[in-house]
Amino acid sequence: MRHYLYIYYLLSILSIKRTTQGQTGAFLFTLGKFVRFAMFFVFIYFLVTQSSLLKGYTASQALIILMTFELVNSVSGLLFREVYRFRPLVVSGGLDGVLVKPIHPFMLVLLGGLDILDAFVLAIQVIIISYLIIGTYSWSGILLFIFLFVNATIIMAAFHILALSIGVLTTTVDQIMMILRDVSESGRFPIEIYKQPFRFVITFIIPIGVMMTFPAKGLFGMLSIGGVVAPFVVGVLFLAGNMWLWKFALRRYQSWGG
Amino acid sequence: METYRNIFSTTVAEYAVYRFNFLLWRFRNVITLLIKYYLWTAVYGSHSMLFGYSQTHMLTYIMLSTVISSFVLATRTADVAGEILQGKIIDYVLRPLDFFTYQITRDVADKLINISLQVIEIAIVIALVKPVLFVQTNPQALLLTFVFLVLGTIIAFFVNLLIAFLGFWTHEVWAPRFVFTMLVLVFSGSYFPLDIIPRNVYVLFFLTPFPYLYFIPTRAYLGMPPQDIAFTLLGAVGWSFLSFYLARKVWQKGLREFSFFGR
Numbered sequence: 172m173r174h175y176l177y178i179y180y181l182l183s184i185l186s187i188k189r190t191t192q193g194q195t196g197a198f199l200f201t202l203g204k205f206v207r208f209a210m211f212f213v214f215i216y217f218l219v220t221q222s223s224l225l226k227g228y229t230a231s232q233a234l235i236i237l238m239t240f241e242l243v244n245s246v247s248g249l250l251f252r253e254v255y256r257f258r259p260l261v262v263s264g265g266l267d268g269v270l271v272k273p274i275h276p277f278m279l280v281l282l283g284g285l286d287i288l289d290a291f292v293l294a295i296q297v298i299i300i301s302y303l304i305i306g307t308y309s310w311s312g313i314l315l316f317i318f319l320f321v322n323a324t325i326i327m328a329a330f331h332i333l334a335l336s337i338g339v340l341t342t343t344v345d346q347i348m349m350i351l352r353d354v355s356e357s358g359r360f361p362i363e364i365y366k367q368p369f370r371f372v373i374t375f376i377i378p379i380g381v382m383m384t385f386p387a388k389g390l391f392g393m394l395s396i397g398g399v400v401a402p403f404v405v406g407v408l409f410l411a412g413n414m415w416l417w418k419f420a421l422r423r424y425q426s427w428g429g
Numbered sequence: 430m431e432t433y434r435n436i437f438s439t440t441v442a443e444y445a446v447y448r449f450n451f452l453l454w455r456f457r458n459v460i461t462l463l464i465k466y467y468l469w470t471a472v473y474g475s476h477s478m479l480f481g482y483s484q485t486h487m488l489t490y491i492m493l494s495t496v497i498s499s500f501v502l503a504t505r506t507a508d509v510a511g512e513i514l515q516g517k518i519i520d521y522v523l524r525p526l527d528f529f530t531y532q533i534t535r536d537v538a539d540k541l542i543n544i545s546l547q548v549i550e551i552a553i554v555i556a557l558v559k560p561v562l563f564v565q566t567n568p569q570a571l572l573l574t575f576v577f578l579v580l581g582t583i584i585a586f587f588v589n590l591l592i593a594f595l596g597f598w599t600h601e602v603w604a605p606r607f608v609f610t611m612l613v614l615v616f617s618g619s620y621f622p623l624d625i626i627p628r629n630v631y632v633l634f635f636l637t638p639f640p641y642l643y644f645i646p647t648r649a650y651l652g653m654p655p656q657d658i659a660f661t662l663l664g665a666v667g668w669s670f671l672s673f674y675l676a677r678k679v680w681q682k683g684l685r686e687f688s689f690f691g692r
Contacts, residue, residue, distance in 0.1 A: 196601035203604075203611040210615045218472060221479065346453035353461050357468065364471035369463070 178278055183285040186252075190287050197288060204292045208241060215359055226363045231303060233361065236387045238300040240358045242320065243382055245293040247327040253284030254331045258344040264426050266339070281331055304390060312390045315399065319386035322406040326382050329406075332413040339420035351377070358383030381405050432526055433534045440505065440538035455546050458499060462554045465491045470560075480625035489563040490622050490647055492554070496547050497643040498619065501581045503543045505535040506589040507606065513596030516689035528680070536586055565650050573653065577646040580665040584638050587672035594676070597683030612637075618644030638672065641665045 191197050219233040228236070257280050260266045269279050304313060330351050338344035354377050362370055362380035373379040381402045388394050444451050469491050473484040482490065509532070512518045521528050554560075565571055592609055596602045613619070616639035623644050624631055634640050645653075645661050653661070 193601045193604070195599070196604035199601070199604035199608050203608045206608075206611045206615060210611075214620060341449045342447060343450040343453055346450055346457060350453065350457045350460055353457060353464060357464055360468070360471070365467050366470065369467045 175274070175278065178274060179282060182278070182283045186283070186285045187287045200288050201291050204288065205295075208292055208296070211241075211359065212237070219360075226361055228361055231307075232387065232391060235300065235303050235390065236361055236384055237359050238296060238303065239316075239320070239323075239387045240355070240383045241296050242293070242300060243323045243327060243358075244355070245289050245296055246324050247331070249286050249289040249293060250324075251281055251328065251331045252286035252289070253280055253282065254334055254344065255348065256284060257335055257338050258342060261338055261342050261344075266424070267426050270421075270424075277332070280335060281328070308390050309392075312392055315389040315394075316386045319389045319399075319402055322402050323382035323386060325406045326378060326409050329410040329413040332410075332417050336413065336416040336420040339417075339424050355379050355383070378402075378405050378409065433530060436531060436534045437538045440535045441542060444542060455550065458495075458547070459550050459553055462492060462495055462550065463558065465495060466554065466558055466560060480621070482622065482625070485561050485563050486651055487622075488560050490651060492551070492560070492562065493650055494618060494622075494643050494647040496551060497578065497581070497646050498617070499547060500540055500544050501578070501585045501642050501646075502613070503536070503539045504586060504589045505539055506532055506586065506593050509590065509593035510596040510602035510606070513593070513683075513687070514600060514602065518687070519689065522684065529677075532590065533586070540582070563651060565652070567652070570649060570652055573658070574646050574650040576662075577641070577649045577665060580669050581642045581646050583669045584641050584665070584672050587669075587676040588638055590676045591672065591679055594679045594683050597679075597687055613639055613642065616640065617642045618647070622648065624648070635661065635664045638668045641668055 334347040
C-alpha cells in the first residue's frame with residue numbers, strides 16, 4: 172500500500188509540474204473553469220427561483236444539489252483526468268508499456284494524471300457548500316453527506332473504468348466520457364423534476380441520481396434506511412461490474428498500434 | 430477543382446475510419462437534445478409562459494439552437510494549431526493549393542455530414558418525445574435565418590482559424606480554445622435565449638462575435654423584433670469581415686515569422 176501511495180505521490184508531482192509548466196495555459200484553463208462554474212451557478216439559481224423546478228425543495232436546497240454535482244465533477248476531474256489521454260495510448264500501442272509494468276495499470280491510466288487546475292475551482296466550491304450547510308444541518312446529516320459523496324466518487328471511478336474498458340475494446344474513449352458528462356448534466360437539478368422514462372434511466376441505468384441527488388437528500392434527512400443503504404449497494408455493484416469488464420477487455424486486448 | 434473535390438471526399442472518408450467513435454458522437458447529439466428537452470419541459474412545469482417565451486417557443490429555441498450550433502461550430506480548423514506546432518503546416522504551404530480554400534473545403538464536408546445526420550437525429554428525437562414545436566412559415570423570417578446562419582458560419586470559421594494561428598507564436602494553443610469554448614457557452618445562448626437577460630446587458634453582447642454564432646439565427650427563425658434586425662445584421666456582417674481580415678493578416682504574419690526544425 173505504501174508503495175502505491177509513493178508512486179501516486181510521484182505521479183501527482185510530475186503531473187502538477189507538467190500542468191504548471193505553461194503558466195499562461197494553466198491560468199486560462201483555470202479561468203475557463205471559473206467562468207463555466209460561475210455561469211451555471213447564476214443560471215441555475217435564476218432558473219430554480221423563477222420557475223417550477225423546486226418540486227418541494229427550497230432554493231438553498233436546490234443550490235446544495237447543484238453544488239454536490241459540481242463537487243463530484245471537480246473531484247472526478249481532479250483524480251481521473253488521465254482517462255482523457257487513454258485513447259492515444261491504445262491507438263499507438265503504448266498501452267503495452269503500461270501493462271508490463273509491475274504496478275496495477277489503473278495507477279497510470281486512471282489515477283496517474285492529477286489535475287491541479289481542478290483543485291482551485293474545487294476549493295471555491297468547498298467553501299460555498301460549507302457556507303450553505305454548516306450551522307444549518309446536523310452533524311449526522313453532514314457525515315452522511317460525506318459518506319454518500321465518497322460513494323458518488325467511487326461510482327464516478329467506475330464510470331471511468333467503463334470508459335477505459337470500452338477504450339481497450341473499441342479504441343473509443345472520448346465520446347463515452349462526453350456522453351457521461353452530458354447525461355450527468357441532468358444531475359444539476361433534483362431528479363424528481365424529470366419525467367419518465369428519463370428519470371428511470373438516470374436512476375437505475377446511469378445512476379446520476381445516486382451520485383448527485385442522494386448525498387444532498389441524506390443531508391436534508393429525506394432518506395429512509397433503505398434509501399441510505401441502496402446507494403452503497405449500487406456503488407459496490409457498479410464498481411465490481413466495471414472491474415469485471417476491465418478484465419474482460421484486457422483478455423481481448425490485441426495491441427492495436429505499434 | 431478536382432483537387433478540392435478529392436479533399437472533400439477524403440474528409441468525408443476520414444469519418445469512416447473509427448466508425449464506433451463516429452456512431453457514439455452522433456448518439457451523443459441525440460442524448461444532448463433529449464436532455465435539453467426534458468430539462469426545459471421540467472422548467473416550464475405548469476407554466477405556459479416564462480421569461481417572455483411560451484413553452485413551444487422555448488423548446489423550439491433550445492432544439493434549433495442545438496442543431497444550428499453543431500452546424501456552425503463544426504470545424505476541422507482546430508487541427509491547424511497542432512499542425513503548426515508539429516511543423517506539418519509546411520506541407521500545405523509548399524503544395525499548389527490555397528490554404529484557406531483547403532480549410533473551407535474540409536469544413537464544408539464536415540458541415541454537410543453534420544447537417545445530413547442532424548436531420549435524422551432530430552427526426553428520432555421528435556419521434557421519441559413528440560415535442561410541440563413552432564414552425565416558421567414567414568418567408569422573410571426564413572430568409573433572414575438563412576442569411577444569419579451563413580454569416581454565423583463565416584464568423585465561426587475565421588475566429589476558429591485565428592485561435593489556431595496562435596500556434597505560430599505559442600505552444601499553449603489548447604487553453605485559448607478552451608476559454609473560447611467557455612465564452613461560446615456563456616455568450617452564445619447555449620442554455621437559454623440571450624434576450625431573457627436585461628436589455629442593457631443584452632445589447633452589449635452584440636459587440637462580441639458570440640451571439641451571431643447561433644443565438645441570432647435561431648432568434649431570426651422564431652421571429653426577430655423589427656427594431657433589432659438592422660443592427661444585428663450590421664454586427665454580423667461587420668464581424669464576418671473583421672474576422673476574415675484578421676485571419677488573413679495573422680496567417681501572413683505567422684508565415685513570415687514561422688520557423689521549424691526537424692522536417
